[in-house]
Amino acid sequence: MDKLSIAGLVVAILAIYLGFSIEGGAISTLFEFPAFIIVFGGTVGAVMLQSSHEQFFHAIKLLKWVFTPPKFDIDRGIEDIVDWAQKARESGYLVLENIAFDIDDHFVNKGLNFLADGVETEQLITNIELDLELYREHSLRSANIYESMGGYSPTIGILGAVLGLIQAMSNLSNPDMLGQGIATAFVATIYGVGFANLIYIPVANKLRTIIHQQTMYREMMAQGLIAISQGENPHAIENRLSAFRLNE
Known part of the structure; x- marks a missing residue:
């Protein structure tokens, strides 16, 4: 948490x-429910219009990261890589296939299976870097959906304000309805600006930070897998990967 x-x-x-x-x-x-419907509903509708089905629902799944972000243990990752390198030197790359069964991270799992299958180092590098870049771009596009919400929300808040004023002007002879229209107008503006600056934009920035941390962790794991493929000494691999501790 x-x-x-x-x-x-x-x-x-x-x-x-x-x-x-x-x-x-x-x-x-x-608390004005009509204003909430206009601003929140209009904002969500706008981002649904601009997004693909997959991207929109992926963004919703990422939302939980704001309060329960995934853990990226650099030290544990380095220990794992060194252990895998040692086992590969002692028993061959095929032993990594059994290790891959217990790895939940799809990216690392795939890399270990590449090593177990005897994939050439150049092909391994190409596949790993492609997976890393595609996943990073996919995740960033999902995070950017919240930034788009932060852009639409204030404008839709103004739209809600105009609608509220129209309602107020059409009921000048009815004080109760006049007051309701004016309240909706001002509260819609507050919702538009408030949601954007207190929720949507901070959420987008938080998700981008987490995605950057995840990318750095996976880049470290990729460097380790490539080093294992090249037959480097486990101690040398540990020294190389220790530089990633500075980016924690």
Whole structure:
């Protein structure tokens, strides 16, 4: 659980609530369901229109990373690579096929099977780098969906404000409906700007940071697998990969 993300969201909401309350505002006035429908529904609809089915639902799956990010243990990864290199030197590359059965990471699993199958080093490098780049681009496109939401949300908030004012102007003779229209207009603007700057854009940036960490970890594992393919000494491999500790 990422406590910093939770704390950040709580601090942001609490700061707005306290500031509004100190000024004498009633928090209940910030809850307008029609405004929420316009802003949130319009934003989601816009990103659905621009995204593919696969990309949109992949972005939803990545959302859990904001609060429960995957762990990338550099030290454990280096230990594994050194252990695999030692076993490959002692028993041959075929032993790596059994090790691959217990590896959940598809990227590493595939690399170990390439080694076990006796794939040439150049072909191994090509396949690993291609997998790494394609996965990185796919994940970044999913993260960018939230950045797009951050771009659409304020504009749709303005749209909601205009719709609210239209509703208010059409009910000048009815004070109750007039007040409702004006409330929807202002709250829609708050929702548009607030969702963008407190949720969508921070989520996009958080996901990009996690994807960068994952890419660095997989790059380290790729370098280790390539070194095993080249028959390098396990100690030399450990020294090479130790540089990745500086990027943690």
